[in-house]
Amino acid sequence: MRVKCLFVAAVLVAMPSLAVAAVVDTDDLTIDIYASFEFEYQLDDEGNGDPNASFDSDQIDIVFNLKKDNFRIGADVVLEHGVATEDGRGNVGLSFGFAEYAASEKFKLRVGKYLTPYGIHNPLNSYKSGFHSVKIPLATNKPDKLSGDGFRFFPRRQVGIAILGTLPAGDRTLDYDVLLTNGDQEETNPFEEDNNSQKALSARVVYEATDELRVGLSSHLDSVDEGGERRSLSSVSAHAQYDARKVRFWTEVTMGELEGPAGAPDVDQLGGFVEFSYLFKDSVAPYIQYQYLETQAAIDQSADLWIAGASFRFKKYAVIKLENAYVSGSRDNEEFEDIASRDYSEIRAAVVLGF
Amino acid sequence: MTRTRSFVRSAVLGLVGIGLAATALSQGGEAYVVVVNQSNTMSSVEAKELSRMFLKKVARWEDGEPILPVDLVLESAVRERFSEEVHDRTVAAVNAYWQQRVFSGRSIPPPERASSDEVIEFVRSNPGAVGYVSARTDVSGVKVLTID
Numbered sequence: 001m002r003v004k005c006l007f008v009a010a011v012l013v014a015m016p017s018l019a020v021a022a023v024v025d026t027d028d029l030t031i032d033i034y035a036s037f038e039f040e041y042q043l044d045d046e047g048n049g050d051p052n053a054s055f056d057s058d059q060i061d062i063v064f065n066l067k068k069d070n071f072r073i074g075a076d077v078v079l080e081h082g083v084a085t086e087d088g089r090g091n092v093g094l095s096f097g098f099a100e101y102a103a104s105e106k107f108k109l110r111v112g113k114y115l116t117p118y119g120i121h122n123p124l125n126s127y128k129s130g131f132h133s134v135k136i137p138l139a140t141n142k143p144d145k146l147s148g149d150g151f152r153f154f155p156r157r158q159v160g161i162a163i164l165g166t167l168p169a170g171d172r173t174l175d176y177d178v179l180l181t182n183g184d185q186e187e188t189n190p191f192e193e194d195n196n197s198q199k200a201l202s203a204r205v206v207y208e209a210t211d212e213l214r215v216g217l218s219s220h221l222d223s224v225d226e227g228g229e230r231r232s233l234s235s236v237s238a239h240a241q242y243d244a245r246k247v248r249f250w251t252e253v254t255m256g257e258l259e260g261p262a263g264a265p266d267v268d269q270l271g272g273f274v275e276f277s278y279l280f281k282d283s284v285a286p287y288i289q290y291q292y293l294e295t296q297a298a299i300d301q302s303a304d305l306w307i308a309g310a311s312f313r314f315k316k317y318a319v320i321k322l323e324n325a326y327v328s329g330s331r332d333n334e335e336f337e338d339i340a341s342r343d344y345s346e347i348r349a350a351v352v353l354g355f
Numbered sequence: 356m357t358r359t360r361s362f363v364r365s366a367v368l369g370l371v372g373i374g375l376a377a378t379a380l381s382q383g384g385e386a387y388v389v390v391v392n393q394s395n396t397m398s399s400v401e402a403k404e405l406s407r408m409f410l411k412k413v414a415r416w417e418d419g420e421p422i423l424p425v426d427l428v429l430e431s432a433v434r435e436r437f438s439e440e441v442h443d444r445t446v447a448a449v450n451a452y453w454q455q456r457v458f459s460g461r462s463i464p465p466p467e468r469a470s471s472d473e474v475i476e477f478v479r480s481n482p483g484a485v486g487y488v489s490a491r492t493d494v495s496g497v498k499v500l501t502i503d
Contacts, residue, residue: 027466096460105414127458316447
């Protein structure tokens with residue numbers, strides 16, 4: 001254990017020197033760059049984490065915004081896991097790319113590719129300075145990684161048309177997004193061609209109740225490829241974010257229903273998380289997060305996850321995170337079938353710079 | 356039980372490690388005044404309303420003119436004081452807010468200028484502009500707003 005801790009400490013000391021970033025900024029064209037470097041180490045012999053203590057050149061995001069009059073082009077080019085396409089490693093992607101016409105702040109029209117506006121974390125993209133934990137909550141964003149029966153409540157990204165804006169609501173504001181898209185599918189590239197006539201519909205509203213409190217609802221309706229069949233998917237989420245100067249409390253509960261295979265009942269799924277943190281000296285924020293996932297299928301494939309950690313903002317644009325995640329699954333959860341104890345712990349660290 | 360102890364021990368070690376590395380960010384900054392274009396009809400503004408303008412939560416002045424906020428750069432001591440007093444947040448916290456908006460594609464932050472003189476020039480040239488500058492800056496050609 002002592003050797004493990006020394007190793008982790010050495011990695012944390014070395015990490016800040018490994019990230020590089022730059023920024024270009026004019027009034028019409030802005031380029032923002034975000035980089036994250038991660039380290040993961042599973043403490044137990046068995047588990048679904050990383051037993052080999054891996055470094056991960058997680059990603060570099062380059063966001064371009066070109067604005068002229070009422071028009072804007074926004075694009076986020078993401079380079080993941082130390083891209084080396086000649087070796088088929090890593091990933092180059094377009095996280096979002098759209099053209100926008102803003103009639104006003106109340107009404108904007110977009111065409112292109114978007115992050116699905118669902119819940120708290122997906123609209124934040126993978127921008128890890130935007131939240132405390134090293135990874136976005138699996139229970140609400142990637143249930144299939146926690147449960148053998150798990151299905152995603154929504155696709156991370158979609159292509160289509162969108163309207164969005166910020167409406168006055170008394171002396172407060174209401175952000176809204178409505179997307180009509182191809183949805184998700186496997187037969188064709190959903191960012192180019194729809195393989196079915198049913199469009200997906202996503203919507204999200206967030207009401208700024210006070211300067212500190214934002215509450216929201218999200219929904220997603222689609223028809224997805226599952227096990228070679230087209231099955232309808234409907235999801236809904238309620239979320240709240242309390243961000244005071246010192247105290248932060250975030251929570252989300254999301255429910256989904258996936259149509260069952262022919263003759264089989266529908267599969268319901270419930271996921272959620274709560275996270276609490278307190279900011280010391282405007283720089284160090286210890287946090288604790290709990291996630292829960294339940295799939296109401298014939299067998300119990302539930303899972304839960306506790307995370308305790310701290311994020312340390314050592315520059316206005318730079319954050320170090322360190323956390324310990326304890327993951328456990330139910331006896332019949334297929335994701336944990338190779339783990340005798342049905343649980344494991346993993347240390348995770350990240351250095352994040354955003355300009 | 357061993358597993359629980361292991362979890363608690365590594366979590367505590369992590370928190371202590373980061374805590375030891377922490378240093379208090381300096382408070383204070385430099386005094387400022389809020390400036391708008393000469394054509395602006397307002398003479399005062401509430402701090403909360405001003406904050407919402409700079410966070411682009413309100414888009415237009417009372418006369419319908421689009422609001423064009425302009426920030427000083429992150430490193431500015433003037434911005435530090437402005438952020439503490441008007442946003443009731445550190446510059447880092449406000450920067451994090453904008454980065455969330457940028458990296459999610461939602462919106463883009465106000466333009467930044469490197470010096471108070473450049474802010475004055477921006478405000479002088481744009482009817483809807485609002486900025487803040489060092490209290491020692493020559494503000495001729497623009498209008499100073501008082502904060503209620």
